[in-house]
Amino acid sequence: MTAEIRVIGLHGIPEAKAGDDLVNLIGASIDDHGPALVDGDIVVITHKFVSKAEGRVISFDNIEPSDFALRYAERTGKDPRHVEVVLQEANRIVRMNRGILIAETRHGFICANAGVDASNVSGKEGVSMLPLDPDASAGAIREALSQRYGARLAVIITDTFGRPWRRGQTNVAIGVSGMSPLLDYRGQFDTFGYELAVTVIAIADEIASAAELVMGKLDQRPVAIVRGYHWEADPEEMGAAGLVMSADRDLFR
């Protein structure tokens, strides 16, 4: 079994613009600085890089805040146009308290501001949103990178989420292709014959966290390679959608 994993941040990848071909940007970095992708590599990409290339950004010029957005923004000192986009991106508000807005996205993820971040859009103030279908985005990137390098790859698209009860945010997977996002130990036994208490590991989230350590937030390093981890294929193609706890099993709705 795996005894060493390398996490490599790619160099010299520029800011993405709407319509950019991400695979060419990643490929150019690899051509210039290496390393070439090989069988088993996991390519981890921040969602913002994907969102910008997919045009999932909007300038504040084009936003008309609702009355509700205006009142919430007024009360919390936020930009009402930002609040308006958060509400448009939200399926459900989970908490709206102390200036923090936690919402469920169209994908079922629960995170601050429904994944909407302040962002520069063609020199104007605006926001970026999560990709519409991050599993599909991961799939398309995986397909193209696999062809380019002739290698069996997995792709993970990440965002940085907070979580209840613990301080700080961690990187998690919001799009996955090629690998199972979960590693299931159910029914397996330890050396003493005890069935394992830990049953299902969210491997894709752990890999997203590992990748964040080389990406950083100020480093302009939106892509990392995780090499040496023996992942399992995803025959059911569950993707990161498989990481969303269904409402009927969730003790914390």
Added chain:
Amino acid sequence: MTAEIRVIGLHGIPEAKAGDDLVNLIGASIDDHGPALVDGDIVVITHKFVSKAEGRVISFDNIEPSDFALRYAERTGKDPRHVEVVLQEANRIVRMNRGILIAETRHGFICANAGVDASNVSGKEGVSMLPLDPDASAGAIREALSQRYGARLAVIITDTFGRPWRRGQTNVAIGVSGMSPLLDYRGQFDTFGYELAVTVIAIADEIASAAELVMGKLDQRPVAIVRGYHWEADPEEMGAAGLVMSADRDLFR
């Protein structure tokens, strides 16, 4: 800034027993298989390895379940002696539903069964508990390993916790020494002059997750080295206690 990190699982570390010197067990593995620890290494250790060495295990022979434990165990098909230890380890029950018991531990961590796992105790059925003071345990191990290798090290003790809203469990830090568990970006700005939306990263949890990828649950690899990550010192010695969200700031109590 960091561009490559290595995560190395140590070989040949035996199961710990009460009273074992963990530093000797880790040192013997390194002497036999390498690699020697160097400045900047983070030594990541599963809590179970620490708990066993510290005697934080108890045989079911010594447990008299309360009436409450007996009734809950009867209703959920659990072992009442296991339930009794969970209740003894819990400061507060957060959820007790569908056979799942989520509790707050003495340390303020919120996790399944207050961190109590089925475990073999000298050939008898029993359970392991979390270390009494994992930050102190991490500190003592760091001190001894730093002396042995003449290196500036950090130590993280881990457990595998579930979390609301997402399927699967991930490794998190329950004890930290030498490094700040949090990386604070507040007041820093991106290349476009926007203040970063992501403000505080739970670095110690991300490192715990990275280490889990080489540890596995069936691999008997309780110790990993994370090499190449430039951590910040922890002048306030907050430890993993610094990862606990205080009740007054927690939106999800």
